Amino acid sequence: MSATTPTYAFAYLDEQTKRMIRRAILKAITIPGYQVPFASREMPMPYGWGTGGVQVTASIIGPNDVLKVIDQGADDTTNAVSIRAFFERTAGVATTTRTTEATIVQTRHRVPETPLAEGQTIVFQVPIPEPLRFLEPRETETRVMHALEEYGLMHVKLYEDIARHGHIATTYAYPVKVEGRYVMDPSPIPKFDNPKMHRSPALQLFGAGREKRIYAVPPYTEVVSLDFEDHPFRIQSFDRPCALCGADDVYLDEVVTDDRGGRMFVCSDTDHCEDRRAKGFTGEQVHQEAAE
Amino acid sequence: MTHSEAVATEGGFADPVFDSQAVFAAIMDAFARPGKIVDLGARATAPAPMPAAAAAFIATLADFDTPIWLDEGLGQVPGLVPWISFHTGAPLAGKPDAARFAVLSDARELLDLGRFALGTPEYPDRSATIIAVLEGLDGGERLVLSGPGIEHEAFMEPRGLPSGFLAAVARNNALFPLGVDILLVAGAKALALARTTRIRSA
Numbered sequence: 318m319s320a321t322t323p324t325y326a327f328a329y330l331d332e333q334t335k336r337m338i339r340r341a342i343l344k345a346i347t348i349p350g351y352q353v354p355f356a357s358r359e360m361p362m363p364y365g366w367g368t369g370g371v372q373v374t375a376s377i378i379g380p381n382d383v384l385k386v387i388d389q390g391a392d393d394t395t396n397a398v399s400i401r402a403f404f405e406r407t408a409g410v411a412t413t414t415r416t417t418e419a420t421i422v423q424t425r426h427r428v429p430e431t432p433l434a435e436g437q438t439i440v441f442q443v444p445i446p447e448p449l450r451f452l453e454p455r456e457t458e459t460r461v462m463h464a465l466e467e468y469g470l471m472h473v474k475l476y477e478d479i480a481r482h483g484h485i486a487t488t489y490a491y492p493v494k495v496e497g498r499y500v501m502d503p504s505p506i507p508k509f510d511n512p513k514m515h516r517s518p519a520l521q522l523f524g525a526g527r528e529k530r531i532y533a534v535p536p537y538t539e540v541v542s543l544d545f546e547d548h549p550f551r552i553q554s555f556d557r558p559c560a561l562c563g564a565d566d567v568y569l570d571e572v573v574t575d576d577r578g579g580r581m582f583v584c585s586d587t588d589h590c591e592d593r594r595a596k597g598f599t600g601e602q603v604h605q606e607a608a609e
Numbered sequence: 610m611t612h613s614e615a616v617a618t619e620g621g622f623a624d625p626v627f628d629s630q631a632v633f634a635a636i637m638d639a640f641a642r643p644g645k646i647v648d649l650g651a652r653a654t655a656p657a658p659m660p661a662a663a664a665a666f667i668a669t670l671a672d673f674d675t676p677i678w679l680d681e682g683l684g685q686v687p688g689l690v691p692w693i694s695f696h697t698g699a700p701l702a703g704k705p706d707a708a709r710f711a712v713l714s715d716a717r718e719l720l721d722l723g724r725f726a727l728g729t730p731e732y733p734d735r736s737a738t739i740i741a742v743l744e745g746l747d748g749g750e751r752l753v754l755s756g757p758g759i760e761h762e763a764f765m766e767p768r769g770l771p772s773g774f775l776a777a778v779a780r781n782n783a784l785f786p787l788g789v790d791i792l793l794v795a796g797a798k799a800l801a802l803a804r805t806t807r808i809r810s811a
Contacts, residue, residue, distance in 0.1 A: 327626050336672055339633050340709075343670075344734035346640045347790045347803040349757050353734045377637065379630045464730035496757055496805070498786060518760070520641045535641045535758040535803075 328375040328408040334358055338376040342522060345533035350495030352446050357529040367400055367425055368526030370442035374423050383411045385419035390427040390585035414588050428510040430567050430589040433519035441504040443525035448492045448502040468500050471543060479548055496539045509552045509568045514540040559584045560602035562593035617691035620654035622668055628652040629669040639801035644754040644763035646746050646800050656688040662794035663712055663740050671699040671710060678708035680718050712740045717771045722781050725789050733786040744769035745795045751811035765800060767793050778808050
């Protein structure tokens with residue numbers, strides 16, 4: 318049997334598809350927060366694995382780009398490893414785990430802790446792009462609601478949270494208003510990351526493969542989390558620092574360490590945590606191990 | 610083979626995959642940062658006086674889905690319509706509002722943006738992108754830009770804009786989220802003005 322590997326188009330997608338997606342991306346950029354329909358293709362991975370983000374990345378990436386892929390902040394989890402390998406194989410591009418080295422960061426549900434810089438592009442994988450979808454299931458209706466800037470229902474939803482729980486209980490995919498016009502789903506990032514989108518110097522692109530939508534936030538664009546004067550938007554806070562690097566201004570993951578209730582809280586952003594530890598920062602877990 | 614057919618088959622991308630990727634990366638950067646001058650390179654050559662940047666844009670983004678409008682000056686250029694057909698397959702638009710892309714060689718055409726597709730309230734993306742050929746992108750009157758993609762203010766000094774351009778842009782701004790998006794080109798250089806980009810005199 319011949320050992321030749323099958324050859325792919327650069328970055329997998331055919332040129333006609335890239336042109337169609339590129340046109341959608343340009344209109345998404347010029348209408349910040351508006352969801353542009355696109356003819357999403359079937360990708361060699363299931364829906365829910367980031368087919369929208371992958372198609373956006375495939376349409377913008379070039380041979381000189383350096384790609385970073387994260388899944389919930391981590392470079393080494395299944396989704397991130399698979400997508401990184403996909404682009405290594407189909408585009409032959411350089412990849413990295415370092416946020417500062419990447420020209421394109423594709424992400425599932427986190428914005429890196431290291432602030433993004435001008436010239437970087439972040440591509441979000443989006444499951445449900447329509448922020449009004451769980452309030453109004455009909456696409457024809459949500460289209461009209463966006464057209465008429467009819468967002469009262471979203472505020473009612475947030476108000477019901479307050480009535481029921483005493484505070485706005487939405488903790489991820491927390492709706493934002495972009496440049497004072499479109500209400501947008503920031504993708505299921507923790508609301509901790511919402512402020513990072515506001516006037517970010519990086520270009521932010523969003524791809525929803527199953528739902529066939531692309532949207533964007535250009536650099537230096539207003540992204541404001543919805544709230545009320547008497548219930549202002551607040552990000553999550555943690556009552557302890559990262560157990561590995563001691564950072565107290567980051568989003569933490571809970572990691573179960575044994576079957577006797579042992580657990581620790583560590584940075585969700587693995588690159589940020591490794592970077593800090595390399596610089597000599599340590600957390601309580603490291604202190605305990607040193608003491609044992 | 611007629612002369613125009615000979616011209617039509619020449620001047621496409623030498624490397625369609627990587628040329629179009631490089632051109633798109635520059636165009637995306639231009640729209641993400643209005644006012645920034647980007648170089649689209651001499652990758653595509655259409656019959657003169659179509660500048661290299663306009664040829665590169667069309668070769669990168671046009672296809673059978675994107676009717677193109679050419680203004681009177683460009684519509685009469687021998688070989689240009691066959692060039693577009695051969696390299697992209699894009700049809701000519703019968704009227705301005707049917708066009709996805711419009712290429713204007715006479716900048717005065719920028720004064721009447723309302724005759725192009727502006728999108729609909731439900732689908733504002735169904736709007737035209739206008740490629741306007743200017744004498745140059747520097748050395749003209751200094752204009753101040755603001756809006757998404759611009760940290761505080763950006764500046765541009767294009768040469769050859771018609772008087773009344775600022776008012777035309779302001780009318781386009783007022784339609785948001787509807788409106789057209791504009792790419793100003795000269796030679797191989799391009800500069801984008803999104804529908805959200807506000808312009809005033811310095």
